[in-house]
Amino acid sequence: MSATExxxxxxxxxxLFGGRSAEREVxxxxxxxxxxxxxxRGIDAHAFDPAERSLAExxxxxxxRVFIALHGSYGEDGTLQGxxxxxxxxxxxxxxxxSAIAMDKIMTKRIxxxxxxxxxxxxxxxVATTTPERLHEVAETFGFPLMLKAPHEGSTIGIARVExxxxxxxxxxxCAQYDAVILAEQFVKGRELTVPVIGAGRAARALPIVEIRxxxxxxxxxxxxxxxxxxxxxxxxxxxxLTKRIQALAVDAFNAIGCTGWARVxxxxxxxxxxxxxxxxxxxxxxxxxxxxxxxxRVAGTAYEELCVEIxxxxxxxxxxxVPVKGx
Numbered sequence: 001m002s003a004t005e006x007x008x009x010x011x012x013x014x015x016l017f018g019g020r021s022a023e024r025e026v027x028x029x030x031x032x033x034x035x036x037x038x039x040x041r042g043i044d045a046h047a048f049d050p051a052e053r054s055l056a057e058x059x060x061x062x063x064x065r066v067f068i069a070l071h072g073s074y075g076e077d078g079t080l081q082g083x084x085x086x087x088x089x090x091x092x093x094x095x096x097x098x099s100a101i102a103m104d105k106i107m108t109k110r111i112x113x114x115x116x117x118x119x120x121x122x123x124x125x126x127v128a129t130t131t132p133e134r135l136h137e138v139a140e141t142f143g144f145p146l147m148l149k150a151p152h153e154g155s156t157i158g159i160a161r162v163e164x165x166x167x168x169x170x171x172x173x174x175c176a177q178y179d180a181v182i183l184a185e186q187f188v189k190g191r192e193l194t195v196p197v198i199g200a201g202r203a204a205r206a207l208p209i210v211e212i213r214x215x216x217x218x219x220x221x222x223x224x225x226x227x228x229x230x231x232x233x234x235x236x237x238x239x240x241x242l243t244k245r246i247q248a249l250a251v252d253a254f255n256a257i258g259c260t261g262w263a264r265v266x267x268x269x270x271x272x273x274x275x276x277x278x279x280x281x282x283x284x285x286x287x288x289x290x291x292x293x294x295x296x297x298r299v300a301g302t303a304y305e306e307l308c309v310e311i312x313x314x315x316x317x318x319x320x321x322x323v324p325v326k327g328x
Contacts, residue, residue, distance in 0.1 A: 003042020010043050011064030018049035021072030022157050030287040031069035037308040055083055065090040065315040068284055076284040077103035090315040094283045098258040102281040105151040105183050112278050115256035117249050119278045121186040127176045135168050142186040150179035190271040195250035196293040200260035206247035207296040211236035234299045246276050253278055261314045264293055
């Protein structure tokens with residue numbers, strides 16, 4: 001489509017990025033990339049940082065739709081989606097309920113398990129009431145290494161891999177800085193995979209699988225966004241049957257929590273038997289130069305700018321697709 005046709009289709013577009021979460025720095029990188037891509041296609045796109053401007057100002061901008069490039073709390077957790085519903089502004093990505101569920105790794109695991117999507121064994125630990133004895137009991141049940149996670153954070157923030165009983169207290173305290181509840185998860189040794197999913201319901205489709213190979217298996221914040229040492233293989237070197245199985249599980253998980261638009265589903269593939277285990281669902285994935293959804297889309301034949309346009313086209317208000325703007 002020509003720049004004029006795209007501008008007429010989408011009208012005035014807001015790109016929401018920055019925000020107040022611990023993932024602000026990553027969101028700034030994602031949002032600047034999306035904004036530049038949409039503007040390069042001739043779309044009337046404008047930056048909007050909710051950390052610096054109010055909801056009243058958002059309403060006053062009279063955006064016809066918005067691209068959410070926020071990560072973490074106050075952007076990916078359903079709160080902003082609820083505000084946009086009230087303002088009547090169609091937005092990209094899943095709605096209020098799916099966004100809130102996916103932001104909670106524990107709830108995501110519970111729902112996906114009920115839909116037949118396997119996930120590592122886990123326990124939920126309340127920071128205020130969990131005793132050292134209870135923590136050691138969980139560790140004995142799951143063994144070491146043990147993963148401790150702040151279940152409402154992303155971008156590998158608030159995660160500790162505990163190698164022995166001596167590190168339990170320190171790992172727990174690290175995660176407790178970010179959340180009132182800690183997810184204790186059985187460690188799955190194997191290959192780290194991620195699967196972008198685009199669409200909704202029966203039309204949802206999985207993009208090529210990306211395998212992540214970080215130095216010493218440490219895919220932390222630095223290796224995820226800034227280091228060039230991490231190796232990405234896309235499509236992941238898997239046989240066709242296993243590829244299709246993991247992609248189907250990704251779509252099942254996407255639909256299980258009610259996602260629409262786009263998301264990214266993360267798995268571990270157990271080394272001993274090639275069994276996949278869901279880790280989490282990201283409903284506002286990164287769109288930086290190191291991000292995995294653009295990488296997967298590129299392998300599927302969709303360039304970054306086209307991907308941004310496709311995601312924007314899937315913007316919805318509740319369960320209703322955004323109505324194209326005519327004559328603007």
